[in-house]
Amino acid sequence: MAWPLLHPGLRPELLLAAAQAETSRQRILAELTLWKSISAVLAILLAYGSIVLIERLTVWLSEKVARRYRLLIKQSLPFLKGLILVVTVSHLLDQFLNLNQNNLLALTGTLAVALGFAFKDYVSSIIAGVVSLFEASYRVGDRVRIGDHYGEVVGYGLRSLQLLTPDDDTVTIPHNLLWTDPIANANSGHLEAQVATDVYFDHRVDVDLVMEILYQAAYSSQYTQLRLPVVVVMTEHLWGTQFKLRSYPIDARDEFTYQTDLLRRAKRAFAQHDLPYPYRSLALLQQAAAKG
Amino acid sequence: MALHLLEALRDSLDSWFEQQKSQLAEDPLEPLPRERSLAVQRQVAGLNIPAAQLTFVRQELEEAIAAWRSDPDASHVLILLSRPVDPIAPVIEAALAGWTAPVDVCHTLLPCHHRPADPQATALMLSAALEEPLPSGAGDDDTVLLCLPSLDQCFLRCIKGWSGIGHLREVILERRDRFWLLGCNGWAWKFLDHVSQINSYFPDARTLPALTGDDLRDWLAPVSHDLGLGRAADDQPNDAGDGEHSKTGAGETDQWAQLADLSLGSFRIAAELWLGALRLDPDSEAGRLQQSRPALPTLPALTDEDRYILHSLLIHGALRRDHLAYGLGLPSHRLQPRIQRLLGEGLLRQSAAELCVQPGHYPALVKELANSNLFTGEA
Numbered sequence: 001m002a003w004p005l006l007h008p009g010l011r012p013e014l015l016l017a018a019a020q021a022e023t024s025r026q027r028i029l030a031e032l033t034l035w036k037s038i039s040a041v042l043a044i045l046l047a048y049g050s051i052v053l054i055e056r057l058t059v060w061l062s063e064k065v066a067r068r069y070r071l072l073i074k075q076s077l078p079f080l081k082g083l084i085l086v087v088t089v090s091h092l093l094d095q096f097l098n099l100n101q102n103n104l105l106a107l108t109g110t111l112a113v114a115l116g117f118a119f120k121d122y123v124s125s126i127i128a129g130v131v132s133l134f135e136a137s138y139r140v141g142d143r144v145r146i147g148d149h150y151g152e153v154v155g156y157g158l159r160s161l162q163l164l165t166p167d168d169d170t171v172t173i174p175h176n177l178l179w180t181d182p183i184a185n186a187n188s189g190h191l192e193a194q195v196a197t198d199v200y201f202d203h204r205v206d207v208d209l210v211m212e213i214l215y216q217a218a219y220s221s222q223y224t225q226l227r228l229p230v231v232v233v234m235t236e237h238l239w240g241t242q243f244k245l246r247s248y249p250i251d252a253r254d255e256f257t258y259q260t261d262l263l264r265r266a267k268r269a270f271a272q273h274d275l276p277y278p279y280r281s282l283a284l285l286q287q288a289a290a291k292g
Numbered sequence: 293m294a295l296h297l298l299e300a301l302r303d304s305l306d307s308w309f310e311q312q313k314s315q316l317a318e319d320p321l322e323p324l325p326r327e328r329s330l331a332v333q334r335q336v337a338g339l340n341i342p343a344a345q346l347t348f349v350r351q352e353l354e355e356a357i358a359a360w361r362s363d364p365d366a367s368h369v370l371i372l373l374s375r376p377v378d379p380i381a382p383v384i385e386a387a388l389a390g391w392t393a394p395v396d397v398c399h400t401l402l403p404c405h406h407r408p409a410d411p412q413a414t415a416l417m418l419s420a421a422l423e424e425p426l427p428s429g430a431g432d433d434d435t436v437l438l439c440l441p442s443l444d445q446c447f448l449r450c451i452k453g454w455s456g457i458g459h460l461r462e463v464i465l466e467r468r469d470r471f472w473l474l475g476c477n478g479w480a481w482k483f484l485d486h487v488s489q490i491n492s493y494f495p496d497a498r499t500l501p502a503l504t505g506d507d508l509r510d511w512l513a514p515v516s517h518d519l520g521l522g523r524a525a526d527d528q529p530n531d532a533g534d535g536e537h538s539k540t541g542a543g544e545t546d547q548w549a550q551l552a553d554l555s556l557g558s559f560r561i562a563a564e565l566w567l568g569a570l571r572l573d574p575d576s577e578a579g580r581l582q583q584s585r586p587a588l589p590t591l592p593a594l595t596d597e598d599r600y601i602l603h604s605l606l607i608h609g610a611l612r613r614d615h616l617a618y619g620l621g622l623p624s625h626r627l628q629p630r631i632q633r634l635l636g637e638g639l640l641r642q643s644a645a646e647l648c649v650q651p652g653h654y655p656a657l658v659k660e661l662a663n664s665n666l667f668t669g670e671a
Contacts, residue, residue: 066663191665216451219487222600222620226486226667250665251596261621269451 028103029096036095047088054080055155062141067251071189074141078133078156085158121176125159128175137183143193143252145184146173152253166256186252192225193252197245197262202276207234209273210243217266218247223258225250239285240278321571321582328579329567335515336563341386342511345559348501349387353473357394360471361435368468371497373478376606376669377651378558380475381405381441383500388439395471396434399426405442406646407611411618415456418446422463436470443476444609449483449619457484461493477609479669486667502557505548511559512566519570519581551586556655556670564652591656592637596664597630602639602649602657603666610646 030036055077062073093099097107115123138144138161142153146163149171155162163171177183186193201210211232218230228248235242245266249258324332352370359366374380388398401421408417426436440446440460447454464472476484478499485491503511551569555562569586572579594602604619605611613631617624631647634640639657641650649657662668 066660068663068665213451216453220450220453220619222449222604225665226483254596265451265621 027098028107030098032096040092040095043088043091047084050084051081054084068191071139071141071191075139075189077140078129081156081158082130082133121174122159124176124179125174128178129156129158129160132175132178136189137178138185139189142188143186143255145186146177147181149173191251192228192248193255194246194248195255195259195262197247197259197266199243199245199263199266199270200278201241201243202278203236203241205241205275206273207241207243210270210275213266213269213273214243214245217262217269218245220265221258221261223249223251223254223261237278238289321584322574324567324570324572324581328572329570332515332519332567332570335518336512336567339511339514341383342503342507342559344503344507345383345500346387346390349383350391352498353387354394357435357437357471361394364468367494367496368470369464369472369474369494371474371476371481371494373476373481373497373499373669375556375558375561375654376477376479376609377649377654378500378560379405379442379609380477380500384439384441384473384475393437395437397426398437398439401438401440402442402445405445406644407445407448407615409612409614411448411450411453411615414446414448414453415459418456419459422460437473438470439473439475441473441475442609443474443484444480447480447484448615449604449607453619454484454487457488457490461488461490465493477607477669479607480609482667482669483607503552503555503559503562504557505545505550505552508552508555508559508562508566509548512563516583521581521583547583547585554586554588554655558651558654560651561654564650568652588656589638589652591653591660592639594660595630598634598639599661599664599666601627601630601634603661605640605647605649606657606661606669610643610648612646616647 058073058077058080062070065073097103099107132138138146138153140153140156143151144153144163149163149165151163151165151169151171153161154164154170160172160174163173165171197214199210199214211234214232215230218224219226224230225248230245230247233244233246235244245262247262249255323329349372352372356367356370360368372380372384374383385400388400401424402417407414421440443457446456446460474494476497481490481497491497509516547569551562551565555565565586565588566583568589569584571582571584573582600620601616604616608615608619611619613627614624616631617627620627631640635642635647638650639653640647642648658668658670662670
């Protein structure tokens with residue numbers, strides 16, 4: 001190899017070492033050793049074990065503690081899982097990549113192209129999950145409606161959330177629906193969620209009596225949260241009058257038991273007063289008119 | 293919220309450590325045999341109402357009546373509240389019994405403190421009592437004190453269950469020429485305020501004062517004297533000198549103060565805790581008793597259904613089983629096993645066909661129900 005004219009103080013072997021060092025800094029992947037591989041496997045196993053442990057521990061603890069602390073403990077789950085993931089991924093990146101400015105640019109560019117084509121939805125779900133964590137559109141323990149599904153959020157993963165429906169089905173919904181679908185949250189981190197109970201009567205009904213019975217049904221139910229308002233509203237239809245009782249159970253989980261209790265109490269009192277129910281034929285007529 | 297959680301965790305750990313400590317400590321004393329415990333219980337039940345509470349009721353009543361007589365705009369109602377495990381009616385009745393009231397006529401409405409068998413008849417019972425004529429001999433110009441010692445018996449948490457309270461409110465507001473004394477359980481009052489805003493009409497309800505350690509010592513003095521508890525300390529060998537004696541005295545005062553603290557100043561709770569703290573000295577031939585440090589009993593694990601039952605009993609003070617089932621809207625066959633379990637665990641007791649909460653469990657139960665998002669009658 002012919003060396004160009006050099007400064008008399010610079011020796012060729014030093015220049016060679018410097019050039020090699022420069023090349024290794026420019027390489028994205030760091031040198032792979034057996035120890036690094038073992039350490040990475042251990043880190044992944046540890047992270048997986050910690051996530052499983054934290055999931056089980058939070059679920060167990062949240063069901064053991066007093067009701068008012070249940071949601072607080074459940075809501076900490078995604079943050080703890082996120083923290084473990086961030087620490088593990090940072091450790092792995094540090095072990096296997098040379099993250100200088102140039103490498104980082106090259107890496108993100110490559111990743112952007114790869115993910116843009118192959119894992120677009122997956123990455124979109126992960127980003128939506130992180131956004132939702134801070135936007136708090138839904139949290140673990142909340143009762144939400146997403147699309148056609150309604151239930152309690154029982155799991156919050158990297159890509160999706162799990163809903164437990166009233167029929168005891170677990171529905172997995174990707175986080176990226178957050179970008180497009182409306183999400184109705186009934187309790188937003190609180191124990192109570194409003195329950196609307198409808199009853200229907202003929203136009204001739206004594207509305208004051210019906211409203212009084214509905215108020216008393218709510219106040220007399222042991223499930224009602226008396227610190228929150230109880231309201232009865234009315235709507236007129238062609239076939240009759242609709243009354244809607246809006247009240248809050250002490251625990252949103254009791255929603256359906258509560259509604260049943262309200263209806264049972266109210267209907268028992270309605271029967272004592274022999275209140276007139278609407279004509280079914282008129283209701284069908286209105287439905288047909290609406291469809292037509 | 294997080295702070296509350298930490299406090300709750302700390303409380304649980306404290307109570308757990310206390311229990312472990314007491315189990316580890318070698319206690320040379322033995323608990324009282326059942327027969328002897330029942331005998332002491334009967335003695336305590338026969339005690340008069342603590343003097344501090346009688347004085348409070350009489351003083352409040354005198355001041356309120358004097359104000360009503362001198363100022364036409366002053367309130368003509370005095371409402372006294374107590375804890376559900378401390379029924380107010382016996383306190384009011386005892387206060388009125390041995391006292392010359394500053395009124396011409398003193399008449400008690402509904403002196404029998406039980407609800408009618410038919411829950412729907414509760415309102416009728418109250419209306420009938422309100423229409424009762426005054427005792428013969430009362431003139432039109434006489435000042436009249438009308439006393440309803442237990443408002444708890446006048447409602448049930450069911451549809452139309454508190455309609456009588458509305459009627460009572462109207463009568464009281466109409467009849468300013470009479471002075472009204474009402475006694476009520478604090479939880480019931482809070483419930484009635486939620487459902488009919490009763491506090492807006494009668495905002496000056498007074499709560500019975502909490503008893504101090506000295507009050508409790510004086511109240512229990514006849515029984516503890518009979519049991520030789522005071523003498524036990526006096527008979528200690530005197531070779532330890534005055535310092536040791538004063539230490540024993542300070543320890544005893546500390547125990548009474550602790551009893552007052554644990555019992556929230558309630559004499560019924562205190563009586564139960566005090567009974568639980570009595571120990572038998574096995575070395576003494578005469579079966580001498582000693583008073584150890586009082587402690588709250590451990591609350592057993594509760595289900596949601598248990599909490600609703602206990603909450604309902606605390607609101608109503610005491611309830612028949614069929615009334616409890618009616619109010620909770622549960623069929624009796626579903627409720628009975630839960631009640632039997634709670635009776636077995638010692639959380640409930642039954643007297644005169646009515647269920648009520650065992651006073652010793654009350655302090656822990658208040659915390660448990662508040663943590664379960666249910667309202668309580670405590671501040």
